[in-house]
Amino acid sequence: MSIQAPRGTYDILPGQSEKWQEIEQKINELCRLYQYKEIRTPVFEHTELFQRGVGDTTDIVQKEMYTFQDRGNRSLTLRPEGTASVVRSFVENKLFGLPDQPVKLFYTGPMFRYERPQAGRMRQFVQFGVEAIGSKDPAIDAEVISLAMELYRSVGLKRLRLVINSLGDTESRLAHKEALVAHFAPRIDEFCSDCQTRLEKNPLRILDCKVDRDHPLMATAPSLADYLNEESQAYFDDVKMYLEELDIDYVVDPNLVRGLDYYNHTAFEIMSDAEGFGAITTLCGGGRYNGLVEDLGGPESPGIGFAMSIERLLLALEMEKVEIGKSQNLEVYVIAMDESAKKQAFSLLKDFRANGISADMDYTGRKLKAQMKSADRKGASYVIVIGETEMASGKAGLKEMATGEQQELLFSEMAETIKNRKTLEE
Ligand code: HAM
Numbered sequence: 001m002s003i004q005a006p007r008g009t010y011d012i013l014p015g016q017s018e019k020w021q022e023i024e025q026k027i028n029e030l031c032r033l034y035q036y037k038e039i040r041t042p043v044f045e046h047t048e049l050f051q052r053g054v055g056d057t058t059d060i061v062q063k064e065m066y067t068f069q070d071r072g073n074r075s076l077t078l079r080p081e082g083t084a085s086v087v088r089s090f091v092e093n094k095l096f097g098l099p100d101q102p103v104k105l106f107y108t109g110p111m112f113r114y115e116r117p118q119a120g121r122m123r124q125f126v127q128f129g130v131e132a133i134g135s136k137d138p139a140i141d142a143e144v145i146s147l148a149m150e151l152y153r154s155v156g157l158k159r160l161r162l163v164i165n166s167l168g169d170t171e172s173r174l175a176h177k178e179a180l181v182a183h184f185a186p187r188i189d190e191f192c193s194d195c196q197t198r199l200e201k202n203p204l205r206i207l208d209c210k211v212d213r214d215h216p217l218m219a220t221a222p223s224l225a226d227y228l229n230e231e232s233q234a235y236f237d238d239v240k241m242y243l244e245e246l247d248i249d250y251v252v253d254p255n256l257v258r259g260l261d262y263y264n265h266t267a268f269e270i271m272s273d274a275e276g277f278g279a280i281t282t283l284c285g286g287g288r289y290n291g292l293v294e295d296l297g298g299p300e301s302p303g304i305g306f307a308m309s310i311e312r313l314l315l316a317l318e319m320e321k322v323e324i325g326k327s328q329n330l331e332v333y334v335i336a337m338d339e340s341a342k343k344q345a346f347s348l349l350k351d352f353r354a355n356g357i358s359a360d361m362d363y364t365g366r367k368l369k370a371q372m373k374s375a376d377r378k379g380a381s382y383v384i385v386i387g388e389t390e391m392a393s394g395k396a397g398l399k400e401m402a403t404g405e406q407q408e409l410l411f412s413e414m415a416e417t418i419k420n421r422k423t424l425e426e
Contacts, residue, residue, distance in 0.1 A: 007117060007123065008114075008115070008117035008122050009123055009124045014327070016325075018325035018326065018328075019314060019317075019325030020325070021325065022155075022325040023128075023313065023314075023324070026155060027128050027151065030147060030151055030154065031106045031130070031147075034104070034143065034147050035104055036104040036130050036132075036147070037104065037105060037106070039086060039105040040107065040109070041079075041082070041085040041086060041088075041089050041107065042079075042085070043079060043109070043110065044076045044077060045076070045077060045084070045085055045088065046074065046077075047067050047075040047076060047077040049296070050065060050079070050080060052084075052295060052296065053083070053084030053088070053295070053296060054080065054084055054260050054261060054262070055261025055262065057197070057198060057201045057202040057261065058205070058259060058260055058261055059259060060080050060081070060113060060259065063114070064115055065078070065080055065112075065113070065114065066078040066080075066112045066113075078112035079112065080111055080113045081111055081129075081260070082107050082109070082127055082129045082131075082307055083129070083131060083260075083262070083292070083305055084292075084296070086105055086133075087131070087133065087289075087292050087296050087303065088296055090103065090105075090131075090301070091293060091296050091297050091298035096134060096293070096298055096301050101133075101134030101135060101301075102132045102133055102135035102140060102303075103134050104130070104131075104132045105130065105131050105132075105133070106128070106129065106131075107127075107129055107130075108127070108128045108129075108310075109127065110124050110126050111124070111125055111126070111127050111309075118278065118279075119278050119280070119315060120278070120309075120311060120312045121280060122309075122311055125309045125310075126309060126311065127307040127308065127310075128307065129286075129305055129307030129308070130144060130148075130306060131304070131305035132305065133293065133301050133302075133303035134302070134303070135302065136288075136290060136302040138235055138239040141265075141266045141288060141304050142239055142242030142246055144305060144306060145162065145164075145243065145248065145306070146246050148270055148284050148286070148306050148308060149162065149248055149270065151308075151313075152283070152284075152313070155313065155317065155324055156317070156322040156324065157272070157274075157313075157316055157317065157320055157322065158320065159272055159273040159274040159316075159320055160271070160273070161251060161271045162243075162249065162251065162268060162269075162270050163250070163251050163252075163253045163256055163271060164240075164252055164267070164268045165224075165225075165254055165267045165268070166224070166233075166235070166239075166265055166266060166267070167257070167258075167265060167266075167267050167287070168224060168229065168264065168265065169231060170264065172224070172227050172228045172232045173204075173227075176204070176222065176224045176227035177203055179222040180203040180204065180206070180221065181199060181203050183222055184206060184221070185199060190215065191206070191212050192211040194209065195209050195211075204224075204257055205257075207255065207257050208257050208259060223255070224254060224257075232265065236265070236266070239265075239266050240252075256268075256269060258285055258287055259285075262289040262291070262292045262295070263288060263289055264287075264289065264290050264291065265290065266287050266304065267286075267287035268287060268306070269282050269283075269284065269286075270282070270283050270284040270285075270308070271283060272316045272319065272320075274320045275319065277316075277319055280312070283308055284307070284312075285306060285307065285308075286304070286305050286306025287304065287306075288302065288303070289303050289304070328358070329379035329380070330358055330359075330360055330379060330381070331352070331357045331358045331359065331380070331382065331418065332357060332358070332360075332380060332383070332384065333359075333371075333375035333382070333383050334349060334359065334383075335362065335371045335372070335383065335384065335385045336361065336362075336386050337386060337387035337388070338387065338388070341386040341387055341391055342361075344390075344391060345361050345386055346361070348384070348386075348411060348414060349361060351411075351415045352414070352418070354415075355415040355416075355419050357415060357418050357419065375401070376401075381400065381401060381402070382400055382401065382418065383401060384398055384399070384414070385397065394411060395408055395409060395411070396409065396414075398417065
C-alpha cells in the first residue's frame with residue numbers, strides 16, 4: 001500500500017497555496033499597520049512549558065498533546081498553541097526590558113493537537129496569532145480584537161460575530177470558584193469523571209464540558225458576571241467603550257469560558273454566521289493573561305492576544321463563497337522548433353526573468369501544437385516561436401494572445417518591449 005499523509009494532516013497544493021500566500025500577505029500588511037513585529041519560536045518545546053502555561057487540567061494538555069522523549073530522555077512536546085512559547089521567549093530574551101512596552105508580536109506557524117479530525121479541526125493546523133505583552137490598558141484589548149476583525153474583513157468575510165466576556169481578576173474568580181463548588185458539589189457524582197476532577201482542580205472547566213453540557217445544573221450555574229468586583233467590571237466597561245469607539249459590534253456572552261487556563265479579564269471569540277458551517281463555527285479565540293509571564297518566571301507583565309487558524313478562515317471563505325488567491329498567469333511562453341532554437345529560447349527565458357517577466361518553455365519535447373495548447377492552459381500573455389528562419393535572422397514574432405497581433409523584434413529587444421508595454425498598462 002502506498003504511504004499517505006497522517007490522519008488530520010494534509011498537503012496544500014498549487015491552486016490552494018495561492019490562497020495561503022494571499023492571506024499571509026494580508027497578515028504581514030495588517031501587522032505592519034498595527035505595528036506588531038514577527039516572532040518565530042521553535043515548533044517543539046519542553047513539555048513542562050505547556051503544563052505550566054496552558055494548564056494541567058485543560059483538554060489540550062491532558063488529551064491532545066504530541067509528547068515524546070528525545071534521544072537525551074527529555075520530554076518534548078510539539079506546540080499545541082503559540083502563547084506559551086511567545087511568553088517563554090519574552091522572559092528568556094528579557095523583552096520586558098525593552099524601552100517600548102507593550103511588546104507587540106505576531107506569529108504564523110503550524111500547531112499540533114491530537115483531536116478527532118473533521119472540517120476545521122486538524123491535527124496539524126496553522127495559527128496566526130498576536131500577543132501584546134507589557135500593558136494592562138483596556139485600549140490594547142480593543143486594538144487586538146480589532147486587528148483580528150480587520151483581517152477577516154480584508155479577505156472579504158462579512159458574516160462575523162464577535163462574542164466577548166470578562167473572566168475578572170483573581171479575587172473575582174476566587175469568589176466565583178467558591179460559588180461553583182457550592183453549586184456542583186452536592187450532585188457531582190452525576191457528572192463525568194473529568195468533571196469530578198475539575199471540581200477540585202478547576203471548577204470553571206466544568207462549564208466547558210462537552211459530555212455534561214445538558215445536565216440541568218449547567219443552566220443554573222452561577223455566572224461569573226455576578227462575581228466581578230468593581231475593578232474588573234470597570235475594566236470590562238472600558239474595553240467595551242473602546243470597541244464602540246472603533247465601531248466594532250459585539251455580543252456579551254457570560255458563558256464564554258475559554259479552553260486554556262491562563263486567561264483573566266477579557267476573553268473573546270469570533271464566530272462565523274455563514275450558512276453551511278458544521279458544529280465548529282469559532283474562527284478565532286483570545287483573551288488577556290495577566291499572570292502568565294510571572295508564572296513562567298518573568299516580572300509582572302500583563303498580556304493579551306488571540307489566535308486563529310488559517311484552515312478555519314479558508315472554510316469561512318468557502319461558506320461565504322468568497323474567492324481569493326487567483327493564480328498569476330504566465331507572461332511569456334517560448335516555443336523552440338529544434339535543438340539550436342532551444343538554446344536561444346533558454347537564454348531568452350533568462351533575459352525575461354531578469355527583467356521581472358515570468359517566462360516558461362517546454363521541457364518534454366512536445367510538438368508545436370501541443371506546446372501552443374500548453375501556453376493557452378497557462379494563460380500566457382505572449383508566445384514566441386523560434387525556428388530556423390528566426391535563428392537565421394535573429395528576429396522572432398512576439399504574439400500577443402489576447403489580440404492575435406504580432407510584432408517582429410530582435411531577440412535582444414523582446415524583454416525591453418514587454419516591460420514597456422507592462423508599464424503602459426499599469
Ligand atoms: P484556542 O482557542 O485553543 O486558543 O485556538 C485558537 C484558534 O485556533 C481557534 O479559534 C481555531 O481557529 C484554531 N484551532 C484550534 N484548534 C484547531 C484545530 N484542531 N484545527 C484547526 N484550527 C484549530 C489558543 O490557541 C490561544 N493561544 C489563543 C490566544 C493567544 N490567547 C491569547 N493569545
